[in-house]
Every structure is written in structure tokens, then in C-alpha cells.
Amino acid sequence: MKLYDALGPNPRAMRMFLAEKGITIPSANINMMAAENRKPPYTDRNPGGQVPALELDNGKCIGETVAIFEYLEEKHPTPALIGTTAEERAEARQWQRRVELQITEHLYNGFRYSEGLQMFKDRMRVLPEASAGLKAIVQDKLKWLDNLLEGKQYIAGDRFTVADIILYCALDFGAGVKQSIDPSLKNVNAWFKRVDSRPSAKSSRHPDSAKSGMRGV
Known part of the structure; x- marks a missing residue:
């Protein structure tokens, strides 16, 4: 997996989530100030243009912060940051x-x-x-x-x-x-x-x- 990271409150929320979970994922920084997230090759992976995004081992990309939270919670349920029931x-x-x-x-x-x-x-x-x-x-x-x-x-x-x-x-x-x-x-x-x-x-x-x-x- 690879996490596309950047300066910004939503990327920070992802980093905070990972820290709480104790998960480390290799990352690549996207320069949002230069609008790298709004053009190819980034938008080829994530057409929504948001950061963060999570590229899976099979090449698929999850481009919504909450969807990434949900995915990682299922893969790493403890500690629960969504819920156990x-x-x-x-x-x-x-x-x-x-x-x-x-x-x-x-x-x-x-x-x-x-x-x-x-x-x-x-x-x-x-x-x-x-x-x-x-x-x-x-x-x-x-x-x-x-x-x-x-x-x-x-x-x-x-x-x-x-x-x-x-x-x-x-x-x-x-x-x-x-x-x-x-x-x-x-x-x-x-x-x-x-x-x-x-x-x-x-x-x-x-x-x-x-x-x-x-x-x-």
C-alpha cells in the first residue's frame, strides 16, 4: 500500500488516525500548494483530486478520507476508532x-x-x-x-x-x-x-x- 499525503487538515486527520492505530504505511507527498492533486498523474489514480488517498497493493485507489478510515478499521480493528459492535x-x-x-x-x-x-x-x-x-x-x-x-x-x-x-x-x-x-x-x-x-x-x-x-x- 501507499498513502498519498500532503499539508492540510484532512491529510493530518489520516496521519492522526494511523498514529492512534499504530499503523505505518509508506507515503508519497503531494504538493497541494502547487495543485499537484488537481492534475495528472495524481488524478489518474484519484479523479476526485482530494488528498489523502490510499493506493492498494492491487493498484486500486481509495480517495475519500472516511472510506480509508473504514477500510483500515476493517483490516486493523484494534484499537477501534469506529466501533466494535x-x-x-x-x-x-x-x-x-x-x-x-x-x-x-x-x-x-x-x-x-x-x-x-x-x-x-x-x-x-x-x-x-x-x-x-x-x-x-x-x-x-x-x-x-x-x-x-x-x-x-x-x-x-x-x-x-x-x-x-x-x-x-x-x-x-x-x-x-x-x-x-x-x-x-x-x-x-x-x-x-x-x-x-x-x-x-x-x-x-x-x-x-x-x-x-x-x-x-
């Missing part, structure tokens, strides 16, 4: 879906349409007029999540799951692009500190993250 897996997937649809996708697009506009305007359709509203939705949904985290260690209760990884990496990135967590959200901030203290949070930073000038990658 049908109920646990459903709960983690429910929260993963909520986190992505209601928070992280809005956070990323809010960045792409404003601070990241020059980088993304020639790579995708951008909607600068939507940026402020998307960022406001992120804050609304973090307030919603804050109430639901009362009495919990992690998003799915006492279990650390992929939902925590996905949200943590997005919010750590967000803090560097003018989308910080509201200090009044005591439960979200306490949760963030718990996740940030995990060894995988530090080890998952890209070797070039410091010189990139970006946080949370």
Missing part, C-alpha cells in the same frame, strides 16, 4: 456525518471562499459572497455541539472516535484562519484540549507545517 459503529458514523455536514465542510469552504480565495479560485467554483454566512453556521453549530458535549469526554461519549479526529483537525486548522472556537463554549474548548493533549495530535503534524505558516496541518 453494530451499535458503536452506527453511533460513530452518525457523529462523523453530523460533524462533517454541519461544521467542517462549512469551515473549509468559508476559508476557501475568503482567506484561501487566491489559492482556490482557479481550482474550483468559489462563492466569496457565501463566506461570512458559512463561518456563522460553523459558530452556530459549535454552540449546538457545546450543549451536547455536557458530561461527555468525547463526541460519542467516553469513546475516542473518527468523529473526534475529523473535528479536531478542522478546528485546529480553523484557529489559524480566523475561525477560532468561541471562548464561551466551555465544553467544546475542554474537549479540544483533551484531544490536543493526545500524542497523536502532535505527531500528526506534517514535517513542513512549521515553515508553511499554517496551523493545524
